[in-house]
Amino acid sequence: MAHILAIHSFRGGTGKSNLTANLAAAFALKGKRVAVIDTDLASPGIHVLFGFTPAAGQFTLNDHLQADASIEQCAHDVTPRSVQQAHGQIWLVPAAMDGDRIARLLREGYEVEKLNDALFTLSEKLKLDLVLIDTHPGINEETLLSTAIADCLLMVMRPDSQDYLGTAVAIEVAQRLDVPAIRMVVNKLPELFDPQQVRERVASSYGVPIGALLPLSDDLLTLASGGLAVLMHPDHPWSEQVRGLASHLLETVL
Template sequence: MKLMICGKGGSGKSTITALLARQYVLEGKRVVVVDTDVSNTGLHHILGTNAPPDLTGYFVGQRSMRDAMREARQKGIPRGTPLLGTWTYDTIPEGFCESSGGIKLVRVGKIQNANQHGKGRWVGLARQFLGGLTLADNERVIIDSDAGVEHLARKLGEACDVLIMVIDPTFESIGLVPTVSLMADELHVPLYFVLNKTTAETLPILTKAVPDPSRILAVFPADLTIREAGFKGEALPGGNPAATAVIQRVEGKEWKG
């Protein structure tokens, strides 16, 4: 199963990615975390791994991704068909992931200078990597995405089985719910929600913002320990009750999604 975490900037996507990854490991799963955020660099700190080199580097000197994509378009090869290779958990190129305690972190690439424009290229690479990655029964993928919805417009959502939108108590998060709902429908990917950084005052407001409250997988209250770990760049632990609840739901113990 491939889960994609999306939501507005700062809503808690990376935090929830890390909490879910840690919890999955506690439950005996092997986890690949795919960092598709081209700007922020801190995910590895809260995951407790080193920073992996950009996956773009793996393709340097190999067949140009752009050529492969162009040829695929001309031949009408369906989007999502692996064009650049296939991988399993064990064959993800050693030099392009960082492992720690059952988690492998892969990052598509980080923009380092003003000449690295062309977001489509990074999303295309992420789609290729995800499309080419075959999982065993005990393996899961969590995709930590860029803020906002551009990656959805570029069809990255097609590469996942479930989309989880993080909603935090901000006007912008609430405003993004209808857009993400529409895009998930268009991509034919099931959409679920987690509410994050809630307080007694904001929880009812956020709950109302979700069109179908049965789609709320769990609520992550505002938590000083999480905030401090994020600030200091320290690994987040497994055992978070809301992360456990999310996993129970998506694993179909209570429902089929």
């Protein structure tokens, strides 16, 4: 049975999806079979990082949740060549980008339990090692159920007051759901911030282990979601930290 890692943030703009995609690549570079599921159905976008756009006739998660497509039909192999050479594999279950389909899903909803059942089915069908869930920011029914079945919740935040307050609420909810493990990731950390002070503040505020402090980088901003930094800039400090986070998670909670 695959381990489930939910990557979440209280609000948008934390770099959650970018981290999810790069973590998937970092795991796959270790020879793992990984699936990434975009459950941010109202504002999907992680497919861009993998250079994937569903073509006519290709299914998305919406087709499983609101139609008859099996979840494995919605999973697309997006494994980069360098990951193939490392004997890893990445599948992506994207969400629909069409405005009409997003509006329909928001208007009609879907059975949230069907999404959770899909995670286990996909894990079995593809013989996965890891399933990464890119959640919708904030707290809603879908996020709560995905969090509740996760082996580990990765909370992503920026070092500002709004994120400190909102993240506290999200962590409290996760603890009430008895999530087995929670790890913090502080992303987009400006150079002028003292990493040790940030680490101490986060630790004292939440009582949750810190998985990584990821620097704000102009180099990565120029990448503009056009690829995976751990593959395109493997020696960059941000990429090194992400690979370190992947190793930490595999060694301690996954």
